[in-house]
Amino acid sequence: DKNEIEEKIDMLQPVNGTCIFLDITNSTDIKYNKGFKDWMLLLKNTFALLELRQKIKDNTIKFMGDAIMIFIPDTILFQKEGSINNYYSLLEEIYATVDLLQMLHDDEKHMKCKAALHYCEDAYNITFFQKSDDYYGKGIDLTARLLYRAKDNSVIFSEQFYLKALKEFNRFKSQKTSSCMNNISDRYTEMFKGIPHPIEFRCLK
Secondary structure, X not given: OHHHXXXXXXXXXXXXXXXXXXXXXXXXXXXXXXXXXXXXXXXXXXXXXXXHOHHHHHHEEEEEOXXXXXXXXXXXXXXXXOOOOOHHHHHHHHHHHHHHHHHXXXXXXXXXEEEEEEEEEEEEEOOOOOOOOOEEOHHHHHHHHHHHHOOXXXXXXXXXXXXXXXXXXXXXXXXXXXXXXXXXXXXXXXXXXXXXXXXXXXXXX
């Protein structure tokens, strides 16, 4: 009943973590121009590659047509297994994924994609269906807005996420011979639909 639902809402605690949206680009055009069968094969190959990226596979929240929403709580990101265990290495992984799909697109067996990342401090683990997992919050909405702003083959991210990745990069940069941090744009500031204040962000391409 209503009282029970309100009690559950009051008990919800915000979860800190990184929201990521990955969107396969030009999917609709390919569907119409190449036909449904060829489109399905390209989509299958592209999702199969994304599934090989461990942090993507293990933390995918939902598929939305040809886009994926991923949410990685800090408690999971900072687990020591594997090499992707901080914000900087996560950014490198997403950038490498987008870059790889751009290169593989030339063989006409994969589709390209774009990505958006934001660090959320107000995400709530809410689900309206049994045996499912989902996150809602203002930070999730902002990540979706960033994705809409992103160009093909690019990675866009909020200034909040950038500062966290930069802090960790500075800790390890003496060990790095190359880094995506060298290709980051200047800071942009824009208004986004539905958000009442300016948003600062950067991008990689």
